[in-house]
Amino acid sequence: MLTKRQEDILKLIVMKYIELAKPVSSNLICKKLKCSSATVRNEMVELENLGLLEKTHTSSGRVPSEAGYRYYVDHLMQPKEMNGEEMLKLQIIFKNQNLMLSDCLKKSLQLISDMTNYTSIVLGKASHENQLKEINVIPLDRENMIIIVITDKGHVEHKTVTIKDVSLEEVKKTVSLINDLIVGTPIDEVSSKLEFEIKPIIGRYVKEHEIIYNTFYQVFQEFSHQNVDVVGRNNMLKQPEFNNVDKIKEILTKLDDENLLANIETDNNDIKVYIGKENNLDDDVTIIKTTYHTPSEEGTIAIVGPKRMDYDRVVALLEYIKSNIEK
Amino acid sequence: MLTKRQEDILKLIVMKYIELAKPVSSNLICKKLKCSSATVRNEMVELENLGLLEKTHTSSGRVPSEAGYRYYVDHLMQPKEMNGEEMLKLQIIFKNQNLMLSDCLKKSLQLISDMTNYTSIVLGKASHENQLKEINVIPLDRENMIIIVITDKGHVEHKTVTIKDVSLEEVKKTVSLINDLIVGTPIDEVSSKLEFEIKPIIGRYVKEHEIIYNTFYQVFQEFSHQNVDVVGRNNMLKQPEFNNVDKIKEILTKLDDENLLANIETDNNDIKVYIGKENNLDDDVTIIKTTYHTPSEEGTIAIVGPKRMDYDRVVALLEYIKSNIEK
DNA sequence: TTCTAGCACTACTATTTCTCAAGTGCTAAT
DNA sequence: ATTAGCACTTGAGAAATAGTAGTGCTAGAA
Numbered sequence: 001m002l003t004k005r006q007e008d009i010l011k012l013i014v015m016k017y018i019e020l021a022k023p024v025s026s027n028l029i030c031k032k033l034k035c036s037s038a039t040v041r042n043e044m045v046e047l048e049n050l051g052l053l054e055k056t057h058t059s060s061g062r063v064p065s066e067a068g069y070r071y072y073v074d075h076l077m078q079p080k081e082m083n084g085e086e087m088l089k090l091q092i093i094f095k096n097q098n099l100m101l102s103d104c105l106k107k108s109l110q111l112i113s114d115m116t117n118y119t120s121i122v123l124g125k126a127s128h129e130n131q132l133k134e135i136n137v138i139p140l141d142r143e144n145m146i147i148i149v150i151t152d153k154g155h156v157e158h159k160t161v162t163i164k165d166v167s168l169e170e171v172k173k174t175v176s177l178i179n180d181l182i183v184g185t186p187i188d189e190v191s192s193k194l195e196f197e198i199k200p201i202i203g204r205y206v207k208e209h210e211i212i213y214n215t216f217y218q219v220f221q222e223f224s225h226q227n228v229d230v231v232g233r234n235n236m237l238k239q240p241e242f243n244n245v246d247k248i249k250e251i252l253t254k255l256d257d258e259n260l261l262a263n264i265e266t267d268n269n270d271i272k273v274y275i276g277k278e279n280n281l282d283d284d285v286t287i288i289k290t291t292y293h294t295p296s297e298e299g300t301i302a303i304v305g306p307k308r309m310d311y312d313r314v315v316a317l318l319e320y321i322k323s324n325i326e327k
Numbered sequence: 328m329l330t331k332r333q334e335d336i337l338k339l340i341v342m343k344y345i346e347l348a349k350p351v352s353s354n355l356i357c358k359k360l361k362c363s364s365a366t367v368r369n370e371m372v373e374l375e376n377l378g379l380l381e382k383t384h385t386s387s388g389r390v391p392s393e394a395g396y397r398y399y400v401d402h403l404m405q406p407k408e409m410n411g412e413e414m415l416k417l418q419i420i421f422k423n424q425n426l427m428l429s430d431c432l433k434k435s436l437q438l439i440s441d442m443t444n445y446t447s448i449v450l451g452k453a454s455h456e457n458q459l460k461e462i463n464v465i466p467l468d469r470e471n472m473i474i475i476v477i478t479d480k481g482h483v484e485h486k487t488v489t490i491k492d493v494s495l496e497e498v499k500k501t502v503s504l505i506n507d508l509i510v511g512t513p514i515d516e517v518s519s520k521l522e523f524e525i526k527p528i529i530g531r532y533v534k535e536h537e538i539i540y541n542t543f544y545q546v547f548q549e550f551s552h553q554n555v556d557v558v559g560r561n562n563m564l565k566q567p568e569f570n571n572v573d574k575i576k577e578i579l580t581k582l583d584d585e586n587l588l589a590n591i592e593t594d595n596n597d598i599k600v601y602i603g604k605e606n607n608l609d610d611d612v613t614i615i616k617t618t619y620h621t622p623s624e625e626g627t628i629a630i631v632g633p634k635r636m637d638y639d640r641v642v643a644l645l646e647y648i649k650s651n652i653e654k
Numbered sequence: 655t656t657c658t659a660g661c662a663c664t665a666c667t668a669t670t671t672c673t674c675a676a677g678t679g680c681t682a683a684t
Numbered sequence: 685a686t687t688a689g690c691a692c693t694t695g696a697g698a699a700a701t702a703g704t705a706g707t708g709c710t711a712g713a714a
Contacts, residue, residue, distance in 0.1 A: 023706090036657070038658050038660090038709095057666070059705075059706050059707045061707085100487065100488060103549060148473070148485065156473055158475070158485055159427055160623070237572070237575070243572050245564070245570050248564070249565075252564070296471050353677075354676090364687090365679095365689095366686060368677090368679075369686090371678090385677095386692080388677065
């Protein structure tokens with residue numbers, strides 16, 4: 001159990017380190033506290049023994065450890081007031097459009113990325129959680145048509161396909177068969193259902209079934225397994241912890257890896273903080289995430305930044321966005 | 328006019344520099360040529376006076392100047408044979424799908440980016456070149472619907488919109504008005520045509536016209552002005568010329584800037600090479616680009632790499648992709 | 655007890671100095 | 685016209701140096 005003074009010191013160190021990005025000295029702290037630097041140093045030793053602080057070398061100031069950040073987030077942090085400018089800019093986005101939730105989300109996260117210099121991620125539900133709700137076909141000309149796939153979680157995708165020497169009627173028959181028979185199937189499993197339930201039927205009723213079947217099979221095969229949007233990738237490069245080339249490569253590569261990002265998905269309704277090793281993306285980053293639910297759509301939003309990220313501010317921003325999205 | 332030997336030397340220097348990424352010495356060259364390093368050095372002085380070569384400092388080897396690359400590309404380069412592996416992998420992509428041209432394009436450029444460590448760009452026609460061909464609406468439930476916009480150049484976009492307290496009939500009336508009256512308009516101008524030609528009419532015939540009009544107005548406002556796909560951004564970070572943090576930031580920021588990328592668009596049917604200052608993106612890169620035309624779609628594809636990029640190989644690859652796409 | 659002033663000590667950072675190797679330009683001989 | 689030879693330049697890296705920020709510890713004060 002930490003004493004009040006230890007908590008104060010830890011809190012100050014975390015806050016100062018977040019602000020200045022370099023090890024915090026006893027001197028800096030003692031100015032804010034009514035005691036001498038020597039006293040602060042003694043407490044620092046204690047906090048270091050408890051695993052909450054670290055040194056970069058023997059005679060350096062202190063830096064919070066992961067456990068230190070964790071303690072801060074769990075016990076010391078107090079959600080920051082959002083500043084007026086941030087709020088105003090976000091309001092403009094939310095007010096402006098009565099339409100297009102997903103654009104709205106993306107724009108607001110873009111704004112947050114630009115303001116904070118962190119990276120944002122918008123994550124739809126994974127394909128195994130999306131069920132096929134409806135498919136639709138729009139003919140373009142003799143050979144080309146657009147196939148539109150709609151899921152129950154509000155995810156929509158379209159593909160332009162070419163089907164030669166097949167009449168539109170036949171395609172439409174197939175579409176209505178699919179809409180009658182396999183709606184409600186998780187997107188992941190549609191391809192196989194197509195094979196075992198639809199293929200035999202269209203084999204009998206539909207001319208040119210081979211080519212039509214193949215096309216739809218492909219469409220569902222190609223349906224994105226994960227629906228990810230990464231916003232403000234480059235902003236994070238401004239953070240001093242990412243100012244060496246190898247680290248940049250590593251982070252950017254991970255941010256482009258859909259499989260890794262899929263891990264970010266969460267079911268938890270709260271705002272959750274995953275510091276360093278607590279997340280699966282990278283030991284040097286913190287991910288703060290939450291989910292949103294609207295009648296027509298649901299998904300996850302996350303902010304990725306260095307462990308030294310401004311927890312108070314990001315939590316406040318996410319809370320604000322979440323509540324605005326949901327109404 | 329260059330002598331044969333000068334051309335040989337220039338060619339060797341360009342090729343060696345592309346391969347090794349460091350200034351080329353007279354020694355290296357004279358091994359490949361039947362003459363001494365001193366002779367090569369004399370010729371180098373000559374080539375430098377002509378502006379085809381440069382030095383990084385007084386006693387360094389030579390590096391091609393932009394004019395040097397230009398000369399190489401115009402007169403010395405001979406399209407490289409594509410190696411079997413490259414060809415095979417690309418063939419798999421092209422053969423595999425009779426469907427979805429744009430996916431096919433994207434996949435093949437992803438592959439090229441990975442093989443070459445350059446970045447690829449797929450660029451649809453700008454919105455002022457796309458004419459509205461058709462719009463479509465798919466109702467989802469009482470309040471939500473998907474609006475699909477199709478252009479003559481094969482670009483398709485969808486938006487999910489929420490329209491409260493309006494009957495589907497009224498929306499459909501508006502859709503067919505739009506389809507009757509302003510098809511053929513450049514996408515850029517649709518919003519304003521909507522205002523001056525559609526708004527007055529639906530004002531009379533359609534109930535709740537205000538809300539419907541606003542929605543469509545928004546949809547066209549938000550329609551992407553440029554339809555860009557950047558593939559393999561991070562591969563380019565492996566190039567030695569981009570191994571300092573500031574340069575990386577600069578390049579990545581430019582690659583994310585749609586306005587800048589829009590400049591890349593070209594009408595030229597050939598494969599064109601833009602070295603350094605010749606392009607509008609960045610003085611340190613070369614862009615090699617061409618256009619593709621299919622009955623249903625057209626656009627530009629481009630490869631971005633350092634000036635020291637493997638011209639022969641990239642030209643061959645682009646040629647191959649272009650010809651495969653077009654059939 | 656608890657706190658703090660004071661001081662010796664450590665490790666990083668920046669700057670300078672030194673050395674080495676790579677490669678050139680020029681000259682004189684072939 | 686070509687080439688061997690040599691003096692010269694420069695950058696890159698290692699080693700030496702000085703300066704500084706910050707610690708840990710001790711002993712005395714509160």
